[in-house]
Amino acid sequence: MTWSENWRRFRKNKAALIGGLIVLAVVITAIIAPVISPYNPDDVVAGRLQPPSNKFWFGTDGIGRDCLSRVVWGSRTALMVGLGASLISVIVGVAFGSIAGYYGGIIDDAMMRICEILLVIPSFFLYILIVSIFRVRGPEYIAVLLALTGWTELAKIVRVDFFSLKEREFTKAAIGLGASDIHIIFRYLLPNDLAPIIVVATMNIAGFIIMEAALSFIGLGDPTACSWGIMLSQGRQYIGYAWWLATFPGLATFITAVGFNFLGDGLRDSLDPRLRGTI
Amino acid sequence: MFLLAYLAPGDPVTVFYLSRIGGRYSHAELDYIRQMLGLDQPIHIQYFRWIWRMIQGDFGQSYIWNQPVLPLIRSSILNTLRMMIPAFVLSILFGIVTGVISAAKQYSKTDHIVMASSLLMWSMPWFWSGLMAIYIFSVYLHLLPTGGMYTFGQPPTVVDQISHLIMPVLLYATSGAGFITRLTRSCMLEVLREDYIMTARMKGLKERVVIYKHALRNAILPVVTVVSLYVSYLVGGAAVIEFVFAWPGVGRLAVLAATQRDYPVVLGINMVVATVVLIALLIADISYAYLDPRIRY
Numbered sequence: 001m002t003w004s005e006n007w008r009r010f011r012k013n014k015a016a017l018i019g020g021l022i023v024l025a026v027v028i029t030a031i032i033a034p035v036i037s038p039y040n041p042d043d044v045v046a047g048r049l050q051p052p053s054n055k056f057w058f059g060t061d062g063i064g065r066d067c068l069s070r071v072v073w074g075s076r077t078a079l080m081v082g083l084g085a086s087l088i089s090v091i092v093g094v095a096f097g098s099i100a101g102y103y104g105g106i107i108d109d110a111m112m113r114i115c116e117i118l119l120v121i122p123s124f125f126l127y128i129l130i131v132s133i134f135r136v137r138g139p140e141y142i143a144v145l146l147a148l149t150g151w152t153e154l155a156k157i158v159r160v161d162f163f164s165l166k167e168r169e170f171t172k173a174a175i176g177l178g179a180s181d182i183h184i185i186f187r188y189l190l191p192n193d194l195a196p197i198i199v200v201a202t203m204n205i206a207g208f209i210i211m212e213a214a215l216s217f218i219g220l221g222d223p224t225a226c227s228w229g230i231m232l233s234q235g236r237q238y239i240g241y242a243w244w245l246a247t248f249p250g251l252a253t254f255i256t257a258v259g260f261n262f263l264g265d266g267l268r269d270s271l272d273p274r275l276r277g278t279i
Numbered sequence: 280m281f282l283l284a285y286l287a288p289g290d291p292v293t294v295f296y297l298s299r300i301g302g303r304y305s306h307a308e309l310d311y312i313r314q315m316l317g318l319d320q321p322i323h324i325q326y327f328r329w330i331w332r333m334i335q336g337d338f339g340q341s342y343i344w345n346q347p348v349l350p351l352i353r354s355s356i357l358n359t360l361r362m363m364i365p366a367f368v369l370s371i372l373f374g375i376v377t378g379v380i381s382a383a384k385q386y387s388k389t390d391h392i393v394m395a396s397s398l399l400m401w402s403m404p405w406f407w408s409g410l411m412a413i414y415i416f417s418v419y420l421h422l423l424p425t426g427g428m429y430t431f432g433q434p435p436t437v438v439d440q441i442s443h444l445i446m447p448v449l450l451y452a453t454s455g456a457g458f459i460t461r462l463t464r465s466c467m468l469e470v471l472r473e474d475y476i477m478t479a480r481m482k483g484l485k486e487r488v489v490i491y492k493h494a495l496r497n498a499i500l501p502v503v504t505v506v507s508l509y510v511s512y513l514v515g516g517a518a519v520i521e522f523v524f525a526w527p528g529v530g531r532l533a534v535l536a537a538t539q540r541d542y543p544v545v546l547g548i549n550m551v552v553a554t555v556v557l558i559a560l561l562i563a564d565i566s567y568a569y570l571d572p573r574i575r576y
Contacts, residue, residue, distance in 0.1 A: 015395055120560065122552050124515020124530075128537045129545050210404050217406050218522045218534050236410055236523070243414050250407030257402035265398060 016266015022259030088147035093154030101162025202264035359528035370455035378463025400457030507563030
């Protein structure tokens with residue numbers, strides 16, 4: 001299957017294309033944030049709680065900072081958390097899944113028990129526990145926490161696929177030729193399992209972004225950070241008289257999550273037709 | 280699974296260790312408090328004492344509320360369940376119905392709309408939609424209360440309680456329904472490819488009978504499996520909803536305790552919630568036997 005064929009299928013899927021465009025827009029926003037944000041996100045530029053106007057499109061927050069600038073800069077935090085957490089979870093999950101799937105037997109059993117334990121512990125309460133004990137509140141710590149509890153799904157997928165890939169002729173041939181385990185995993189097995197990994201990683205980004213916003217929202221984030229969740233938690237305090245405070249950062253979170261989810265959904269359809277329509 | 284019970288208390292060691300790094304009190308006061316709480320003992324003694332007491336149902340004293348942890352958790356868990364169970368039932372019913380419809384008419388317009396909207400529901404930051412709902416229905420339209428479980432200073436009536444339940448339950452249900460819809464659809468599609476579905480159709484059975492009687496019954500099993508695996512995730516979602524609507528449930532208690540460093544409460548909640556999740560998994564395991572007669576214990 002060639003990449004141009006994938007691209008052709010991807011282009012036909014409207015939802016996926018929209019998702020891709022949204023993601024592209026968010027990424028560009030994050031990159032050129034200093035250029036397009038009208039004010040410095042941390043500067044007090046006007047009176048507090050100004051409603052949206054020509055000068056401040058999204059209004060101002062509880063201490064008079066421009067909400068539009070903060071939403072724009074918040075995209076950096078969101079992307080950093082989403083992409084960072086997803087990258088870490090891919091590394092951990094794929095490593096874990098490959099070892100379990102390739103070696104099988106007792107190693108596999110032991111590793112899967114670890115996975116199950118992680119799956120059973122309510123990760124949300126675990127975050128609360130860890131955040132409260134270690135007082136780590138910055139977005140970068142939250143990203144690591146999210147990744148370290150969010151890799152199990154990937155590990156399971158890779159493991160199951162390795163079971164079947166291991167039995168294929170090309171793997172048998174490689175084993176017969178005396179290739180090392182590392183060589184077989186990286187050269188023969190992983191490249192054939194790229195599609196589901198990419199799809200799950202993309203959809204995980206959306207989940208991680210929402211989780212970061214949720215944790216910041218309930219007061220476990222760094223209150224000085226410029227993040228959508230922090231803005232939302234401030235918006236909650238003023239929900240009675242300043243609707244704009246909560247509306248725009250929430251909308252930004254929602255749109256970004258929709259973008260990544262639609263993109264992931266479309267990627268699955270185009271990269272791997274066998275998975276078409278599965279969850 | 281039982282390993283979990285041993286794993287979770289691994290944390291209090293660190294917890295107690297860190298809580299020694301003081302606060303605003305003088306050293307003498309701190310020493311006194313430590314003695315009172317038994318924090319002057321070596322770590323391993325504290326640890327075993329903690330486990331031993333927990334086995335006996337004693338989770339220790341809350342630092343802030345100054346009362347035993349267990350009653351605190353018990354009352355808040357009941358409140359959580361009061362919100363979670365109706366929401367859970369709603370989202371499962373809704374998710375399964377839409378999922379089946381969508382699978383029965385694969386690639387139709389209905390299917391595309393259902394799939395897109397379920398993905399939208401899934402992407403919704405549910406705490407944000409909660410805030411928006413509060414703004415629209417409570418602040419703007421004055422239709423529903425902003426939060427809490429009942430109105431203060433009024434005798435608790437059924438109507439009053441239901442009006443407090445509507446928003447959290449509906450929001451919580453929508454956040455889960457999108458996921459269950461997609462799950463049901465993919466399980467249904469898998470089952471619909473099986474030979475016995477073809478047989479049923481060739482017998483001349485109505486399409487409705489084939490879908491609901493033959494296909495759904497077999498598709499429901501993997502749905503139960505996956506949903507039960509995500510129970511722990513759903514509990515976390517409930518915590519955020521509770522926080523938005525000031526619902527006095529276990530998630531809100533955990534957040535309050537965490538922000539005020541009340542470790543016995545946070546730890547106790549972790550243990551209790553993990554246990555509840557394990558019980559939920561057990562129930563799911565048992566329900567397989569009912570759903571699939573091939574499985575016998």
